[in-house]
Amino acid sequence: MLSLPESGGASDALARDIDFRRIGKALLRRRKLIGLVFIGFVGAVFVLSLLQPRQYTTAVKLIAGTSSNESSNYNAGTSLPVLNALLAAGSGSSAETYAELIQQDPVASDVIQRLNLQTNVGTLLSHVSVRPVTNTSILGVRVAWSDPETSAKIANMFATVFVDHERQLVARQADTAIGFLQEQIPTAQRRMQATQSALAAYQVRVGIADLPTQTQADIATLAQIEAKQNQAELEANQAQSQLAVIQGSLAATSPTIIGSQSMTLNPVAAQIQNQIAQLQGQLDAARQQYTDTHPTVIGLRAQLARARQELRSQPAQINGGSSSVPNSTYQQLQQQAATLASTAAGAQSQIAILKAQREKFRPKLDQLPERARRISDLQREAKASEGVYQALQQKYQEALISRTTALSDVSITQAAQATQFSVSPNVMLNLELGAIIGLGLALGAAFLAEFMDDRFRSEDDVKERFGLPVLASVPAIDSNDWRANQWIKPLSVEAFYQLVASLGSSSNAPNRTIAFVSPDQGDGKSTIAINTAISMGLMHARVLIVDADLRRPTIHQKLNLSNERGLSDVLVGLVRFPDVIKRTRHANVSVLTAGRPAPNPVGLLQGATFDRLLKKAREHFDYIIIDGPALRSIVDGVIIAHKAEGTVMVISAQRSDVRAVQGALGKLRSLGSPNLLGVVLNGVKPDVSQPNDYYVRVGQLLSLPGTSSVG
Numbered sequence: 001m002l003s004l005p006e007s008g009g010a011s012d013a014l015a016r017d018i019d020f021r022r023i024g025k026a027l028l029r030r031r032k033l034i035g036l037v038f039i040g041f042v043g044a045v046f047v048l049s050l051l052q053p054r055q056y057t058t059a060v061k062l063i064a065g066t067s068s069n070e071s072s073n074y075n076a077g078t079s080l081p082v083l084n085a086l087l088a089a090g091s092g093s094s095a096e097t098y099a100e101l102i103q104q105d106p107v108a109s110d111v112i113q114r115l116n117l118q119t120n121v122g123t124l125l126s127h128v129s130v131r132p133v134t135n136t137s138i139l140g141v142r143v144a145w146s147d148p149e150t151s152a153k154i155a156n157m158f159a160t161v162f163v164d165h166e167r168q169l170v171a172r173q174a175d176t177a178i179g180f181l182q183e184q185i186p187t188a189q190r191r192m193q194a195t196q197s198a199l200a201a202y203q204v205r206v207g208i209a210d211l212p213t214q215t216q217a218d219i220a221t222l223a224q225i226e227a228k229q230n231q232a233e234l235e236a237n238q239a240q241s242q243l244a245v246i247q248g249s250l251a252a253t254s255p256t257i258i259g260s261q262s263m264t265l266n267p268v269a270a271q272i273q274n275q276i277a278q279l280q281g282q283l284d285a286a287r288q289q290y291t292d293t294h295p296t297v298i299g300l301r302a303q304l305a306r307a308r309q310e311l312r313s314q315p316a317q318i319n320g321g322s323s324s325v326p327n328s329t330y331q332q333l334q335q336q337a338a339t340l341a342s343t344a345a346g347a348q349s350q351i352a353i354l355k356a357q358r359e360k361f362r363p364k365l366d367q368l369p370e371r372a373r374r375i376s377d378l379q380r381e382a383k384a385s386e387g388v389y390q391a392l393q394q395k396y397q398e399a400l401i402s403r404t405t406a407l408s409d410v411s412i413t414q415a416a417q418a419t420q421f422s423v424s425p426n427v428m429l430n431l432e433l434g435a436i437i438g439l440g441l442a443l444g445a446a447f448l449a450e451f452m453d454d455r456f457r458s459e460d461d462v463k464e465r466f467g468l469p470v471l472a473s474v475p476a477i478d479s480n481d482w483r484a485n486q487w488i489k490p491l492s493v494e495a496f497y498q499l500v501a502s503l504g505s506s507s508n509a510p511n512r513t514i515a516f517v518s519p520d521q522g523d524g525k526s527t528i529a530i531n532t533a534i535s536m537g538l539m540h541a542r543v544l545i546v547d548a549d550l551r552r553p554t555i556h557q558k559l560n561l562s563n564e565r566g567l568s569d570v571l572v573g574l575v576r577f578p579d580v581i582k583r584t585r586h587a588n589v590s591v592l593t594a595g596r597p598a599p600n601p602v603g604l605l606q607g608a609t610f611d612r613l614l615k616k617a618r619e620h621f622d623y624i625i626i627d628g629p630a631l632r633s634i635v636d637g638v639i640i641a642h643k644a645e646g647t648v649m650v651i652s653a654q655r656s657d658v659r660a661v662q663g664a665l666g667k668l669r670s671l672g673s674p675n676l677l678g679v680v681l682n683g684v685k686p687d688v689s690q691p692n693d694y695y696v697r698v699g700q701l702l703s704l705p706g707t708s709s710v711g
Contacts, residue, residue: 045434059140061414064410124154144424155416188388195381227384243340470678517650523652526549550598551629566594566595567580568595605643649664
């Protein structure tokens with residue numbers, strides 16, 4: 001019964017499982033790189049954390065805003081609009097406004113002077129951070145210093161100085177009003193005394209002490225009007241004077257302040273750290289190939305030193321961004337200016353109305369006798385001047401009370417303690433973050449190395465990149481251990497049996513003459529050819545190994561045979577083919593070594609003599625295994641591949657890359673289309689997830705030097 005095809009869901013699950021397995025294998029292959037990058041990064045973080053100077057951070061907390069009692073007192077109001085407006089502005093300021101004000105240069109300068117610190121304003125402010133607590137009026141002032149005692153002193157002094165500055169700000173506004181009143185009171189007093197003296201002198205001279213009741217009422221009414229007019233003029237002048245002060249403050253105040261500011265990791269430092277990791281990997285790889293005096297090693301060390309110096313010059317964090325918000329103090333000053341301008345305009349309007357009322361009473365007073373009118377004028381002037389003086393005195397007393405009782409709208413709720421501090425750098429926290437980041441960098445380095453590595457590690461790599469059939473995968477073997485013990489893993493035996501079976505089924509017609517070629521020297525081509533011949537011999541086939549690498553022959557060395565005469569001697573006609581065939585200690589395996597060096601190997605291999613030799617060899621042997629030279633440097637291997645009935649490309653999983661294989665295939669196709677039977681992937685590392693500790697004696701099979709992946 002035929003089985004149903006797998007559902008789409010099962011296929012997707014299988015594909016995901018394969019992807020995870022490939023990722024797992026890739027990480028397992030790069031475990032040394034992952035460990036090196038991870039340990040190196042965490043170690044660097046640990047060392048930098050230890051080398052970085054320790055900072056002790058203490059904090060003081062303040063609450064910003066006018067107290068309820070104070071607010072109620074001033075909301076009840078003085079007769080000084082500028083003070084009321086200032087206090088109202090202070091009670092409505094945001095915590096961000098106070099956070100900006102506390103970090104101003106005058107506050108820091110006062111702290112330096114009071115504590116006698118040996119530093120400047122910029123350096124001190126770089127150790128101070130102010131953070132408003134969300135949805136509250138509380139400010140947290142944090143100071144980082146080299147010792148906790150000094151840190152606590154600086155934090156507490158910042159709070160004390162800021163409270164004093166806020167108190168002085170309120171007091172300065174009261175001083176403005178006091179200064180104006182101090183200038184006006186002496187003048188009003190002299191005028192009052194002068195008018196009273198003039199009235200008394202005139203009454204004595206004319207002998208009149210009182211006027212009729214009606215006249216007195218008119219005089220009193222007119223005096224009240226003139227007093228109101230004088231008071232309105234005084235308020236107008238005072239409002240104009242205070243308006244000038246407010247306008248000066250507006251000119252010196254910024255309309256906006258920085259509302260919020262964020263710090264972020266420096267991306268340039270992260271890029272330099274990645275570059276350092278890459279340069280370190282390249283330097284380690286170069287030291288495995290060259291000495292420390294090699295130009296490549298010296299250049300990489302210089303690049304690594306420059307990158308580390310650049311990393312030290314980069315800050316760990318940068319300003320990620322800031323936002324500006326309206327300055328509430330500036331807005332309140334604008335409101336005060338508008339209020340004072342309105343007050344001045346209202347006073348001027350009231351002055352005009354009072355002047356009109358005064359002119360209305362003039363005709364009545366003109367009807368009085370000259371002396372009575374003169375007395376009434378003097379009485380009116382005396383009363384008006386007395387009213388102005390009393391009003392100024394009252395305003396002066398109110399201003400003094402406001403200045404004396406002015407309280408700061410910022411108070412300290414929790415002082416900094418030298419015994420309560422946090423230490424930076426936090427080595428454990430840095431190690432935890434370093435472990436997380438280091439793991440990410442290590443995995444990234446592993447995936448990058450995997451992406452950049454275009455070598456062939458499995459049969460799937462060959463199939464995906466070239467679409468060529470893989471005849472067999474020969475595992476890497478430690479040849480030293482093998483020669484000492486004469487043991488080998490069964491996986492290697494099965495690989496050559498699979499290769500022989502694959503060669504027999506690679507085409508409909510049997511391929512008796514098979515050429516083994518490779519992209520470069522050292523890919524294991526000769527070892528694979530010899531072991532293939534030995535495997536065929538164990539299957540009772542007569543096999544001839546032909547060493548066609550006339551430039552760098554190796555077959556005679558691997559089989560411990562002489563190379564006095566061989567293929568080159570036959571091709572130039574010095575000896576006959578049967579006379580140079582050598583028997584080996586392996587069953588059914590004979591060898592035709594390369595012979596003496598030939599002056600023109602290409603001409604000898606391309607000639608008809610080589611064709612006749614292969615034809616004659618097929619008459620006496622079942623299989624002819626031809627070991628050709630590497631394809632990248634010379635054309636000999638291309639000629640041999642076209643002479644043979646089938647060609648096998650040997651690719652080293654540890655050495656060959658995509659470019660080398662593409663170049664070799666391009667050379668093979670340059671003279672036509674040879675019968676490329678497939679690829680043998682040599683030196684494949686066994687899957688450590690599937691260990692096999694069972695060993696067997698293999699006798700003659702693979703019993704030669706070079707059974708490792710190096711040929």
